[in-house]
Amino acid sequence: MPRNKRILVFSPHPDDDVICVGATLKLLCDRGNEVKIAYMVSGNIAVRDSDVVKYLPKIVNESQVEAYKKLILNNKLPLNELLELKAKVRELEAVNASKLIGIPESNLYFLRLPFYETGLIIKKPISYEDVSIVKKLIEKEKPEIILMPGEIADPHGTHGKCIEAIYRALESANLNHVPEMWHYKGGWEEYLIYEADLVVPFNKDIMQLKVKAIKEHRSQLDPMFQGLDPRPFWKRAMDRNRRNGMMLQKLGLSNASYAELFKLGRVVKEFEIK
Numbered sequence: 234m235p236r237n238k239r240i241l242v243f244s245p246h247p248d249d250d251v252i253c254v255g256a257t258l259k260l261l262c263d264r265g266n267e268v269k270i271a272y273m274v275s276g277n278i279a280v281r282d283s284d285v286v287k288y289l290p291k292i293v294n295e296s297q298v299e300a301y302k303k304l305i306l307n308n309k310l311p312l313n314e315l316l317e318l319k320a321k322v323r324e325l326e327a328v329n330a331s332k333l334i335g336i337p338e339s340n341l342y343f344l345r346l347p348f349y350e351t352g353l354i355i356k357k358p359i360s361y362e363d364v365s366i367v368k369k370l371i372e373k374e375k376p377e378i379i380l381m382p383g384e385i386a387d388p389h390g391t392h393g394k395c396i397e398a399i400y401r402a403l404e405s406a407n408l409n410h411v412p413e414m415w416h417y418k419g420g421w422e423e424y425l426i427y428e429a430d431l432v433v434p435f436n437k438d439i440m441q442l443k444v445k446a447i448k449e450h451r452s453q454l455d456p457m458f459q460g461l462d463p464r465p466f467w468k469r470a471m472d473r474n475r476r477n478g479m480m481l482q483k484l485g486l487s488n489a490s491y492a493e494l495f496k497l498g499r500v501v502k503e504f505e506i507k
Contacts, residue, residue: 241380245395247324248326248327250330270342274345274391344370347366371402426494437491
């Protein structure tokens, strides 16, 4: 594991980081790296109205709680205001989860890329504005290592659009070095052992911490958009990390029970920037 590096993690949704690479982030933090996370979209359409009501005491002023509650329960809150509250729910959950693995709120960026903010499942194409936001962040942080998604299989294509925004930003970013790229999967699919360039083994204690962090995303424990896999995200992560560990043990490469896998470099061959 690297030490004392500037590391920037791109998480398409506000829970992809802990689901896909929560253990690796914990280990990177423990080794003195400066880890920062950029949550690329708000994820607001994946929050139920009932979850907003539960979170109201934590996301609005105490004096406004009852008024907002009545508006939401009676379907009278304007859509843009409701989506803003739902975005705040996802952000609060991300803050709570990141703290568990050792990353303070000051190291988090909530980019809210505009392509996502339609209020609908269908999203807009990636625009200059989206790319510019990502580019400015990369130029500001000057990361030596970038962790980013390597899967484009999420139900509504958000991961693929986020990959496009990152690649286009990197092509035009003013940097005096080329960041090392670590691609991860895990939310919807996983690399196979033979595909991985980098393997991060870890123990049961870290797996339990990772699951606890995933469960901080309480609005997503019964996700609205879970695809064809009926398992909750924490169970998917545990099963996949355990399977990786078992394969490594059978190959005689590790005694650890769990592992996260990465591909290095620019690896999404099926993805083309338009």
